[in-house]
Amino acid sequence: MRSPLATQSDIYARFEDSDIDPELSWSEAELPERERTKHVHRLHPYLGKYVPQLVEIFLSRHFSRDSVILDPFAGSGTTLVECSVFGATSAGCDISAFNALLTRVKTRDYNPFVVEHDLRAALARLSEAVSDMGSQLQLVAGDQSATPEPPEASDWLTSWFAPRALAELLLYRDLIEDYPESAELMKVVLSRSARSARLVTHFALDFQKEPQTEPYHCRKHSRTCEPTQQAFKFLSRYSLDTIKRVKEYARLRQPVRATVHHGDSRTIDYGLRFDGLITSPPYPGRIDYHEQHRYAFELLELSELRDAEIGAAEKGTSKASVSDYVSDMKAVFLNAREQMRKNGLAVIVIDDQRDLYHDILAESGFRVEERRRRHVNRRTGRRQGEFFEEIILARST
Numbered sequence: 510m511r512s513p514l515a516t517q518s519d520i521y522a523r524f525e526d527s528d529i530d531p532e533l534s535w536s537e538a539e540l541p542e543r544e545r546t547k548h549v550h551r552l553h554p555y556l557g558k559y560v561p562q563l564v565e566i567f568l569s570r571h572f573s574r575d576s577v578i579l580d581p582f583a584g585s586g587t588t589l590v591e592c593s594v595f596g597a598t599s600a601g602c603d604i605s606a607f608n609a610l611l612t613r614v615k616t617r618d619y620n621p622f623v624v625e626h627d628l629r630a631a632l633a634r635l636s637e638a639v640s641d642m643g644s645q646l647q648l649v650a651g652d653q654s655a656t657p658e659p660p661e662a663s664d665w666l667t668s669w670f671a672p673r674a675l676a677e678l679l680l681y682r683d684l685i686e687d688y689p690e691s692a693e694l695m696k697v698v699l700s701r702s703a704r705s706a707r708l709v710t711h712f713a714l715d716f717q718k719e720p721q722t723e724p725y726h727c728r729k730h731s732r733t734c735e736p737t738q739q740a741f742k743f744l745s746r747y748s749l750d751t752i753k754r755v756k757e758y759a760r761l762r763q764p765v766r767a768t769v770h771h772g773d774s775r776t777i778d779y780g781l782r783f784d785g786l787i788t789s790p791p792y793p794g795r796i797d798y799h800e801q802h803r804y805a806f807e808l809l810e811l812s813e814l815r816d817a818e819i820g821a822a823e824k825g826t827s828k829a830s831v832s833d834y835v836s837d838m839k840a841v842f843l844n845a846r847e848q849m850r851k852n853g854l855a856v857i858v859i860d861d862q863r864d865l866y867h868d869i870l871a872e873s874g875f876r877v878e879e880r881r882r883r884h885v886n887r888r889t890g891r892r893q894g895e896f897f898e899e900i901i902l903a904r905s906t
Contacts, residue, residue, distance in 0.1 A: 529881075529897070532566060534883045534884040534886075545560045545561070545562070548754050549614075549754050549757075550590065550615075552615060552697055552701070552754060553700060554714075556796055557791070558584055559587060561587050561591050564591035564787055567787050568591060568592065568595045568597065571902075572785060574596040574597055576785060577598045577600075577781055577784050578598070578600075578784065578787055579783040579786040579788075579848070581786065581841050582601075582789065582791060582841075583601030583608060583612045584603060584798075585611055586608075588601065589601045589767045590758075590767075592765070593765055593767050594763065595763070597765060598781075599767050600769075600779050600783075601769055602771075602773075602774040602777050602779070603770075604771075605798045607811055608802075610696060610805075610809075612769045614697050618759075619691075621759045623690050624690075624755050625752045628691060628748045628751060629748070629752070630688070631684045632745055634684055635677070635741065635744060639677055639741050642677075642680075666807050669707050669720050670703075670740075671708060673738055677706075677741045678699065678703055678706065681695075681698075681740075696805075696809055698747050698751055699744070699808060700805035700808065701747045702743035702747050703805065705747075706739070708736045708737065709736070710725055710727065711729045711730060720736075721736050722736060768780075768781070773817055774845070782850055783849045783850065784849070784853055784854075785853045785855060786849070786854075788856075789859065790819075790820075790838065791820040792820060792860060793863075794821075794824060795822060797822040798821070819841070831865070838869045841873075842875060843873040846875060846905045847874075851906075853904065853905040854902065855875055856900065856901075856902060857900070858900055860896070860897070860899070870901070874905060877901060879902040880900070882898070882900070885898055
């Protein structure tokens with residue numbers, strides 16, 4: 510007979526007798542999703558990001574408001590957003606153009622009144638355009654199956670979106686240039702809406718390998734669902750949600766600089782001298798940070814630096830790939846160390862199963878001071894396996 514699976518309560522009850530840092534580990538009850546995704550942290554879904562509460566603790570434990578902080582793997586901007594709320598100057602870099610866009614949007618000091626005006630005005634114009642499109646199709650009352658002629662777009666877009674959904678996304682895209690103060694924010698709204706409007710199953714938004722064009726049994730809703738045919742409802746929902754989140758962030762953001770670079774963190778000149786860095790590097794062979802946002806690259810026609818992505822999933826985890834990963838990481842941290850003050854603190858969140866980071870840091874000019882463990886909440890009450898990360902604290906030499 511199989512032993513019962515441990516509950517989350519069981520796991521956290523054992524922490525007092527373990528080497529896990531309890532202040533860096535939370536149960537679902539202690540840290541629900543609404544708090545992990547507060548204000549602009551939820552502007553767009555993103556695989557592989559760490560929770561903002563981690564950065565809050567790192568900043569309060571190890572840095573002050575006059576610190577200058579680097580994140581060489583900016584990702585979705587978690588470190589830079591939290592620095593701006595804390596009151597510390599920050600800079601970040603990412604090889605993905607979409608990641609750089611998302612981080613710029615999240616950290617920008619927007620006027621929330623301008624944002625609300627622009628997004629509501631664009632939404633009203635979109636609603637009128639969608640209505641006109643429906644009239645031109647001469648829809649029969651109650652007939653929602655009629656669709657426009659397939660719009661001119663890339664093969665990828667026409668494969669992954671129903672014609673009507675794609676037409677609505679492109680109508681919204683055409684409006685963006687009319688609102689220069691909110692243009693990049695509207696691009697994020699467009700991308701977030703496109704993610705939800707794709708021809709994918711509801712239960713596998715991030716892991717669909719081919720378009721879902723037929724009705725299917727939905728494990729999320731326990732019924733038969735149909736692929737999404739329209740995008741307007743998402744554009745409307747996410748526009749209003751974005752307005753709310755920008756307002757929340759504006760009340761918290763301090764008047765500090767957050768600089769975002771789209772480039773290669775192995776070689777970039779940040780133009781600053783850093784007191785420390787807080788980052789969560791990519792893992793070898795796990796996530797393709799370009800492909801996970803393919804819809805954004807296609808719709809926004811973003812430039813790609815895919816070949817320079819460190820640890821991309823398509824590179825796998827062969828011995829040669831891991832060796833390349835180690836060499837690339839040494840270059841990243843060496844470049845960071847050369848632009849840090851002596852004895853600056855690096856805080857690194859990593860699942861170092863292969864024990865790579867002792868050599869990576871030593872050979873890039875850092876001295877490891879401490880390694881802590883944290884439990885990563887998987888948001889389920891019972892689970893067969895557990896996931897832990899290490900927090901590495903290292904000083905620049």
